[in-house]
Amino acid sequence: MAIHELFPYLCVDNAAAAVDFYCHVFEVKEIFRLTEPSGRIGHVELDFHNGAILMISDEFAEFNIRSPKALGGSAVTLHLHVDDADALVARAVAAGATLDMAPQDQFYGERSGVFRDPFGHRWNVGHNIEKVTPEEMQRRYTAMFDTPGGGSCSS
Structure with a gap:
């Protein structure tokens, strides 16, 4: 298939x-x-x-x-790669979206932010800031949980 x-x-x-x-x-x-x-x-x-x-x-x-509003939320996140995550997230919020996470540099080599559109759908918008191998990504991910307050998505 x-x-x-x-x-x-x-x-x-x-x-x-x-x-x-x-x-x-x-x-x-x-x-x-x-x-x-x-x-x-x-x-x-x-x-x-x-x-x-x-x-x-x-x-x-x-x-x-049914829409996310009718269901009480959505379990899906749409991940969108763009040229400038900061600008797109700001435009979305100015147009009525709710900011879930301001854009920040992430452990996986992307700068990204998260918002919910006025219709209940969650968007993660990012752009690449560095190339990260899967091994380095895993190392950084594991390190987040080894630090006090770990588990956040920022690097």
């Missing part, structure tokens, strides 16, 4: 507002949308460049398709 692509498909409680937020914050373009006569959005695709597509829909409780 060959897997050709993987597309995250987010359910939100207001797809039209989510599309506006994502297009503004991530500077992406809407490809197309399918809207019911009632106005409920069944499907939207956003072009995140380089072949990355994000799909979005409104809630469909009758099919058990």
Whole structure:
């Protein structure tokens, strides 16, 4: 079996507002949308460049398709690599996202920050600051737990 692509498909409680937020914050373009006569959005695709597509829909409780708000949170984090994590996280927060972790240098060679968008989805946004081998990454990870207060994600 060959897997050709993987597309995250987010359910939100207001797809039209989510599309506006994502297009503004991530500077992406809407490809197309399918809207019911009632106005409920069944499907939207956003072009995140380089072949990355994000799909979005409104809630469909009758099919058990519910947003993080309806479920009381989300267990999924979307990890996005960008040119400038600080700028994107700041833009997201200015647009209404909740800051979970300000951008900081991480043990795995990335500067990243975390926010929750207004629709309940969690985003980890980062950019590379150094190349780290898997062995060095493990060493740094282990060292975090050997220090008082260890276990944080900063280096």
